[in-house]
Amino acid sequence: xxxxxxxNVETWATIITVAATAVAGDVLTAGAxxxxxxxxxxxxxxxxxxxxxxxxxxxxxxxxxxxxxxSFFSLLFxxxxxxxxxxxxxxxxxxxxxxxxxxxxxxxxxxxRRRWLAAIFVCAGVALLAK
Amino acid sequence: MKxxxxxxxxxxxxxxxxxxxxxxxxxxxxxAQVGPVSMAHLGLLLSAxxxxxxxxxxxxxxxxxxxxxxxxxxxxxxxxxxxxAFGYVVVALLSKFWLHEQISIYxxxxxxxxxxxxxxxxxxxxxxxxxxxxxxxxx
Numbered sequence: 001x002x003x004x005x006x007x008n009v010e011t012w013a014t015i016i017t018v019a020a021t022a023v024a025g026d027v028l029t030a031g032a033x034x035x036x037x038x039x040x041x042x043x044x045x046x047x048x049x050x051x052x053x054x055x056x057x058x059x060x061x062x063x064x065x066x067x068x069x070x071s072f073f074s075l076l077f078x079x080x081x082x083x084x085x086x087x088x089x090x091x092x093x094x095x096x097x098x099x100x101x102x103x104x105x106x107x108x109x110x111x112x113r114r115r116w117l118a119a120i121f122v123c124a125g126v127a128l129l130a131k
Numbered sequence: 132m133k134x135x136x137x138x139x140x141x142x143x144x145x146x147x148x149x150x151x152x153x154x155x156x157x158x159x160x161x162x163a164q165v166g167p168v169s170m171a172h173l174g175l176l177l178s179a180x181x182x183x184x185x186x187x188x189x190x191x192x193x194x195x196x197x198x199x200x201x202x203x204x205x206x207x208x209x210x211x212x213x214x215x216a217f218g219y220v221v222v223a224l225l226s227k228f229w230l231h232e233q234i235s236i237y238x239x240x241x242x243x244x245x246x247x248x249x250x251x252x253x254x255x256x257x258x259x260x261x262x263x264x265x266x267x268x269x270x
Contacts, residue, residue, distance in 0.1 A: 029200065030208040039204035040139075055200060072192075076158065076176055076185075080168040084159035085226040085234055088152075089219045093245065096212050103208045110259040114251045115209050121248030122213065128241030 014078040015087060019094035021071035026095065027102045028064030034107070035060070093122045136257060140205065146198040147211070152218035154191030156225040161185035163230075206257040213252040219245050 036042070036054050043051040055061055078087045100119045103109040136144075161184030162168075168175045179185050202211045223242050226232040 026208060026212070030203050033200055033203040036204065039201045068196075073176060075155075076162060076179065077168055077173075079155075079159050080162045080165065083226070083232050084155065084230060085223055085232050085238060088155045088159075088222050089242070089245065092219070099212055100209055107208060108259070109207045109209050111209055115213075118213050118248035118251040121244050121251070125241040125244035125248065128237045128244065 011078075011082050011086075014074060014081065015091045016094065018071055018074045018078055018087075018091040019098055021067050021074060022091070022095040023098035023102050025064045025067035025071055026099050027106050028060050028067060030103070031107055032058045032061035032064060089125075093125060096122050140202070143198050143202050144211070147195060147202055148218040149221065150191045150195035150198065152221035152225065154188045154195055155222060156229065157184050157188030157191060159188075159226075160230060161188060207259055210252060210257045213249045 032055075033039070036058060039051050039055075042054055046054075075087070075091065078091065097119050100111050100115060104111040161182040162179060164184065165175065165179045165182055168179075180189075199211070219242050223234055223238070227234050
């Protein structure tokens with residue numbers, strides 16, 4: 001089923017908005033989860049409630065969730081105008097590229113050749129998805 | 132670091148992948164019923180919450196969030212995201228066979244490239260052992 005299409009610029013503007021807010025949300029929550037520690041261990045020690053408490057009491061996590069909520073509503077907006085098979089992989093792949101840069105920059109993750117190669121493949125994939 | 136993920140951790144990565152793609156598909160189906168949302172009628176987004184498909188999609192995405200956070204607590208962000216990108220294939224199949232969207236040969240090729248990219252990452256270590264360690268200049 002084809003959904004009524006908006007202009008190309010607006011399509012990509014909404015997709016990029018979804019990706020940008022998602023990157024901010026991902027990096028913030030990933031940073032928060034790293035500082036909290038292994039959730040499996042926490043759950044083993046203080047139960048599910050303890051694990052949930054540890055997560056939701058982190059301000060960085062809450063800020064990340066705010067960004068994710070923004071991303072979610074822009075995704076809803078995008079999905080009402082753009083085909084799922086374009087919108088979902090395109091925004092997710094752009095998110096992935098942005099995350100590779102942001103993870104190296106902010107989280108100091110070792111984004112090695114293997115991970116950059118993956119990023120390049122995903123980007124080429126996105127270019128093809130948009131055809 | 133050796134690539135050592137326990138079966139339970141693989142299950143969590145699979146849950147991240149499946150719940151995300153199924154949730155997106157449910158949302159798309161629901162939003163197609165709600166109709167196009169324009170900037171002038173953003174209130175329609177709130178009434179979309181009464182659509183059962185949208186609610187189902189949100190529940191799936193909640194499950195996604197729980198498993199995603201668990202994965203992030205023991206793996207790098209740049210490991211978790213691409214490792215779960217196999218979900219694109221699930222989305223493509225769901226879009227084609229359930230939502231009956233047309234998937235061109237280019238989109239299929241794109242999906243294959245993404246899956247290859249995922250393969251590179253999935254073969255590597257899940258976690259950066261020494262944050263801030265010297266980076267490979269070619270990386």
